[in-house]
Amino acid sequence: MVTQVSNISALQDDKLTPFSELAAKPQIKSDVLVRLATFLQTTLDYKQLLTLFKREIASSVLVEGIEFSNAEHQVHYLDGQKGPHSCNYTLSAQGQGLGEITFFRTTRFREHEMANLEALMGTLIYPLRNAMRYRSALNQAFKDPLTGAGNRIALNESLQREMELAKRHGHDLAILMLDIDHFKTINDRFGHLVGDEMLKATVNTITQCVRQTDICFRYGGEEFVVILNNCNIANARLIAERIRMDVSETVLQTQDDNFLQATISCGLSVYDANDTLENLIHRADIALYKAKNSGRNKVCVQEQTKKEETV
Numbered sequence: 243m244v245t246q247v248s249n250i251s252a253l254q255d256d257k258l259t260p261f262s263e264l265a266a267k268p269q270i271k272s273d274v275l276v277r278l279a280t281f282l283q284t285t286l287d288y289k290q291l292l293t294l295f296k297r298e299i300a301s302s303v304l305v306e307g308i309e310f311s312n313a314e315h316q317v318h319y320l321d322g323q324k325g326p327h328s329c330n331y332t333l334s335a336q337g338q339g340l341g342e343i344t345f346f347r348t349t350r351f352r353e354h355e356m357a358n359l360e361a362l363m364g365t366l367i368y369p370l371r372n373a374m375r376y377r378s379a380l381n382q383a384f385k386d387p388l389t390g391a392g393n394r395i396a397l398n399e400s401l402q403r404e405m406e407l408a409k410r411h412g413h414d415l416a417i418l419m420l421d422i423d424h425f426k427t428i429n430d431r432f433g434h435l436v437g438d439e440m441l442k443a444t445v446n447t448i449t450q451c452v453r454q455t456d457i458c459f460r461y462g463g464e465e466f467v468v469i470l471n472n473c474n475i476a477n478a479r480l481i482a483e484r485i486r487m488d489v490s491e492t493v494l495q496t497q498d499d500n501f502l503q504a505t506i507s508c509g510l511s512v513y514d515a516n517d518t519l520e521n522l523i524h525r526a527d528i529a530l531y532k533a534k535n536s537g538r539n540k541v542c543v544q545e546q547t548k549k550e551e552t553v
């Protein structure tokens with residue numbers, strides 16, 4: 243299989259500076275570029291943007307697949323098919339890296355087609371930069387700035403979506419509500435900054451104990467919720483136990499060389515098709531209350547039947 247990869251070129255702003263001299267000159271009429279630029283201003287969604295771009299350039303250059311990746315924004319997207327021939331570009335705007343874009347197709351890209359492609363890409367740079375900025379702003383709006391965990395808005399959105407998916411596909415879904423034990427004492431003895439460090443360390447430990455698709459949210463001060471999708475009660479208990487153990491074994495070294503260890507109490511509830519978001523959270527909250535009242539550093543379950551049990 244022959245793979246054609248063009249020399250990687252740095253596309254800066256709307257100007258392309260290829261490492262190798264391309265003899266061919268672009269043959270794109272200015273009205274095509276204006277039309278394309280106008281189209282690309284209609285969305286801030288990078289996936290839509292790339293789909294639009296692929297569709298709109300079809301009359302100038304046939305492209306069967308576009309792959310875009312941006313490590314900083316954790317974006318990797320393929321529109322269409324990968325083919326045996328490809329040309330790849332590193333994109334940047336005003337010195338800011340925008341990621342890599344690769345065009346694929348079954349037949350070889352001719353030099354004049356690459357020249358056209360590069361001219362067309364000039365219209366993509368700023369809309370793509372805006373789309374990346376928008377994505378970053380959206381992500382920030384859903385994050386707790388201290389710990390990096392999702393915030394309450396993100397929790398509500400994600401849990402609602404996961405509940406709908408679980409209902410539609412008959413998947414299991416469980417949530418954990420976790421609360422650091424005697425956190426007030428840590429704040430009182432060592433100060434709020436150390437308390438903050440403890441919150442961050444706890445989120446780190448929690449996220450290391452779960453799959454990437456299971457997301458951790460800060461529910462309140464020192465309270466967190468983890469959504470465990472595709473997870474039945476037995477597995478949810480195991481995960482909750484693992485988090486409880488790992489948190490109790492994590493040692494936080496303060497700047498004054500104090501070594502702190504915290505424990506966590508956990509309430510678990512499992513989604514039932516008749517549940518509302520509030521019900522599901524409420525049951526996890528009741529289970530957490532039970533764990534606190536029965537000595538802390540424990541995992542408790544609150545089932546739909548209102549039967550409570552300790553792991």
Ligand SMILES: Nc1nc2c(ncn2[C@@H]2O[C@H](COP(=O)(O)OP(=O)(O)OP(=O)(O)O)[C@@H](O)[C@H]2O)c(=O)[nH]1
Nearest residue numbers: 421422423424425426427429434435437438463464
């Ligand atoms: N450092 C820090 N402390 C916080 C933050 N948000 C809430 N808190 C503190 O968290 C503490 C919570 O205390 P309590 O609700 O009494 O709970 P607790 O001391 O953990 O006791 P139990 O939950 O019953 O084990 C309070 O002292 C809050 O001020 C924060 O962002 N940073």
